[in-house]
Amino acid sequence: MAVLVFAESTEGTFKKATREAVYFASKIAETIGKELITLVMGTVADDQLAGLGKVGAGKVLHVNDSRFDRFDSGAFAKAVAEVAGKVQAQVVVMPFSANGKALGPRLSARLKAGIVPGAISLPETNGAFVVKKSVFSGKAIAHFVIKTPVKIISLNPNSIQVTTVDKTATVEPITVSVQDSDFKVQVIGQEKEAQGVPLPEAEIVVSGGRGLKGPENWGMIEELAKVLGAATACSRAVSDVHWRPHHEHVGQTGLTIRPNLYIAIAISGAIQHLAGVSGSKYIVVINNDPEAPFFKYADYGIVGDAFEVVPKLTAAFKKYFESNN
Ligand SMILES: Cc1cc2nc3c(=O)[nH]c(=O)nc-3n(C[C@H](O)[C@H](O)[C@H](O)COP(=O)(O)OP(=O)(O)OC[C@H]3O[C@@H](n4cnc5c(N)ncnc54)[C@H](O)[C@@H]3O)c2cc1C
Numbered sequence: 001m002a003v004l005v006f007a008e009s010t011e012g013t014f015k016k017a018t019r020e021a022v023y024f025a026s027k028i029a030e031t032i033g034k035e036l037i038t039l040v041m042g043t044v045a046d047d048q049l050a051g052l053g054k055v056g057a058g059k060v061l062h063v064n065d066s067r068f069d070r071f072d073s074g075a076f077a078k079a080v081a082e083v084a085g086k087v088q089a090q091v092v093v094m095p096f097s098a099n100g101k102a103l104g105p106r107l108s109a110r111l112k113a114g115i116v117p118g119a120i121s122l123p124e125t126n127g128a129f130v131v132k133k134s135v136f137s138g139k140a141i142a143h144f145v146i147k148t149p150v151k152i153i154s155l156n157p158n159s160i161q162v163t164t165v166d167k168t169a170t171v172e173p174i175t176v177s178v179q180d181s182d183f184k185v186q187v188i189g190q191e192k193e194a195q196g197v198p199l200p201e202a203e204i205v206v207s208g209g210r211g212l213k214g215p216e217n218w219g220m221i222e223e224l225a226k227v228l229g230a231a232t233a234c235s236r237a238v239s240d241v242h243w244r245p246h247h248e249h250v251g252q253t254g255l256t257i258r259p260n261l262y263i264a265i266a267i268s269g270a271i272q273h274l275a276g277v278s279g280s281k282y283i284v285v286i287n288n289d290p291e292a293p294f295f296k297y298a299d300y301g302i303v304g305d306a307f308e309v310v311p312k313l314t315a316a317f318k319k320y321f322e323s324n325n
Contacts, residue, residue, distance in 0.1 A: 002037045003029040004089035006080050007052060007060075008071075008099055009044045016201045017095035017157040019055045024122065024155045025093035026056025032125050037061060037087045038169065041079060042068035046171060053169035055162055061087075061174040071099045072185040077106035079176040084111060086174075089150060096154035104154050113150035120159040123151075139271065157200055158258030158279060199248060202231035204261045207250065207277075209235040211266025211287070212306060215243035220307075221265065224314045227321065233257070235267050251276035266306045269294025286310065 005025035008018045022038055029036035038057040040049055042065070049060045063079060080103065084092055092107065094100040096118045108115040116131040120141070124130040128145045131153055135142045146152075199205065206225040208218060218232075225232045232248060239249035250257055252272040262280035267273060269285070269292055277283070278297060285298035288305050295301045302309050 001090050002035045002087045003032070003091045003093065004037050004039060004080075004084050004087055005057075006076075006092070006094040006100075006103070007038050007040045007057070008095055008097060009040055009042050009048075012042075012044050013048060014052065015095075015097075015198075017097050017100075017155075019052075020157065020160055020162055021093055021095040021100075021155045022052055022057050023055040023162040024153075024160055025091070026058075027122055028091055028093065028125070028153075031122070032091070034090060035059070037083075037089070039063070039080060039083050041076065041176075042066065049171045050168045053167035054164045056165065056167075057169040060169045060171045062171055063174055063176055065175075067178070067180070067183060070185070070187045071102075072183045073099070073102040073106055074184050075178050075182040076103050077110055078182055079178050080107055081110040082176050082178075083174065084150070092150065092152045094152075094154045096156045100154045104152055108152050111150045111152070112148065113152045114146035114148040115152040115154070116144045116146060117154045118156040119153045120156050122160075123153065134275070156256060158256055197229065197231040199231040199233055199250075200255055200257060202257070203259050204228045204230035204263075205233050205250075205257060205259045205277075205280075206230045206263045206265070207233035207235070207267060208238060208244070208265050209267030210237040211268075212238075212243075217307070218244065220310045220314065224263070224310055224317070227314055227317045228261075230261075230263075231259075235270075235273050264294055264298075265310060267294060268292050269297060286313075 003025050005022050026036050036058050038060045041063040104115050104117050118133045119131045120134050121132050131144050132141050208221045233250045234244040234248045236249050238244050239246045252275040256276045258279040260281045262277050263284045265286045282299045284300045285294045286302045286306050286309050290303045
């Protein structure tokens with residue numbers, strides 16, 4: 001019996017969401033007194049695999065097969081199900097990433113296992129196996145009981161705080177009986193977003209809303225983000241009118257983020273927006289309306305015109321960093 005975590009790799013490395021899932025699974029294994037097995041598929045260097053020890057992995061099983069360098073939910077589900085059977089997994093964990101969202105339900109069908117996608121905290125395991133996830137735009141928390149012998153949980157990114165340890169994982173190769181014909185998806189091209197700090201991983205996020213009036217005014221947002229080494233984000237109202245790309249939109253229907261610092265500029269603070277950012281450690285709100293709902297959730301608030309405040313803030317940060325470097 002074991003806890004199996006699918007450690008999704010991206011171009012040979014592990015993103016924050018994967019490291020969180022491994023850590024989360026290690027805590028479940030610890031709580032229920034089972035071994036944690038970490039499964040990695042595709043081309044990943046040994047030092048990367050061993051490095052998963054830092055976030056709680058003990059034994060890493062590595063399917064070193066380049067066919068798994070590209071995600072295919074059908075082939076991946078078949079492989080993970082096979083390994084879950086081999087190690088007699090009682091709990092299977094994965095990140096609630098785009099790939100995790102595609103993999104989870106297929107795995108659930110294969111293993112006849114109950115699944116809770118997007119868990120936000122460690123399950124309760126005394127008696128019933130209870131998994132929590134946030135519902136109604138973060139206004140409520142639903143408690144789901146998984147009753148099947150095998151249980152699947154995908155972890156909502158940025159829901160838990162990872163504490164790293166000084167440990168190296170042991171790596172063992174493993175093969176799976178997946179055929180070429182199991183891979184149904186053919187990737188014919190890939191377009192990368194512009195370089196910069198990836199939004200889900202960013203410790204500081206500078207975000208703009210409809211109050212910025214138009215895409216031509218985003219220069220000051222980008223400049224502030226550059227000075228702070230931050231990622232940029234936006235409200236849905238902004239991405240809906242194509243001022244900014246959809247992958248920058250945070251909230252109920254966009255990304256959930258949990259940076260150390262979230263700077264919300266000219267964003268009203270609708271509940272659907274808050275659903276994606278309320279886990280931020282510190283929230284700074286800049287809005288010219290003192291009644292804007294966002295101020296209720298702010299650690300620091302500046303009532304003022306963004307077009308005056310933001311350039312001043314950027315200049316002040318620049319001066320600060322210059323004199324402290
Ligand atoms: C089912 C559903 C799902 C949704 N999902 C999301 C989601 O995931 N994410 C999301 O963001 N929204 C989502 N929404 C939309 C959400 O309800 C709001 O409409 C949206 O967040 C508003 O965006 P905003 O705050 O940028 O714009 P507005 O509500 O128009 O607010 C603009 C703000 O800018 C301020 N402002 C104006 N001029 C200035 C200035 N010069 N300086 C400073 N401040 C200024 C105003 O006072 C105002 O507070 C969803 C809605 C629905 C119905």
